[in-house]
Amino acid sequence: MKxxxxxxxxxxxxxxxxxxxxxxxxxNENSLDLEVVIxxxxxxxxxxxxxxxxxxxxxxxxxxxxxxxxxxWIWPSYLTYYLNKYPNLELNKDFTDHIIxxxxxxxxxxxDDLIKFEKEFYELTNSRVDNGENLLS
Numbered sequence: 795m796k797x798x799x800x801x802x803x804x805x806x807x808x809x810x811x812x813x814x815x816x817x818x819x820x821x822n823e824n825s826l827d828l829e830v831v832i833x834x835x836x837x838x839x840x841x842x843x844x845x846x847x848x849x850x851x852x853x854x855x856x857x858x859x860x861x862x863x864x865x866x867w868i869w870p871s872y873l874t875y876y877l878n879k880y881p882n883l884e885l886n887k888d889f890t891d892h893i894i895x896x897x898x899x900x901x902x903x904x905x906d907d908l909i910k911f912e913k914e915f916y917e918l919t920n921s922r923v924d925n926g927e928n929l930l931s
Contacts, residue, residue, distance in 0.1 A: 797887045799873035816884045838862030841908040
């Protein structure tokens with residue numbers, strides 16, 4: 795399981811980044827058309843969701859808090875919002891290469907595999923649960 799697009803302001807995991815650290819305002823370093831990236835992200839399959847609604851720092855509505863996958867990568871639902879708002883967000887090059895190789899393929903994942911992703915995600919973030927913190931907060 796590979797992660798991309800997690801932001802500390804919404805998901806404070808060890809692999810999350812600060813928005814200001816990945817927002818390159820000088821140049822768009824993504825080698826891929828932003829529209830292609832967003833369309834790919836929107837085709838992902840939801841494998842985990844919370845009963846919460848996300849807002850950005852300006853109190854603009856983002857949407858429900860969900861996690862998506864294509865069977866290899868996982869990303870949060872808010873990634874498309876921030877890519878639209880900040881088109882120069884730096885994305886992992888391995889992820890953009892993966893999109894180039896996979897963008898014409900359908901994302902087809904069984905329900906059993908989605909359940910496996912949910913379990914793997916909980917294992918990945920297990921240190922937060924072990925510390926007595928609520929994963930949903």
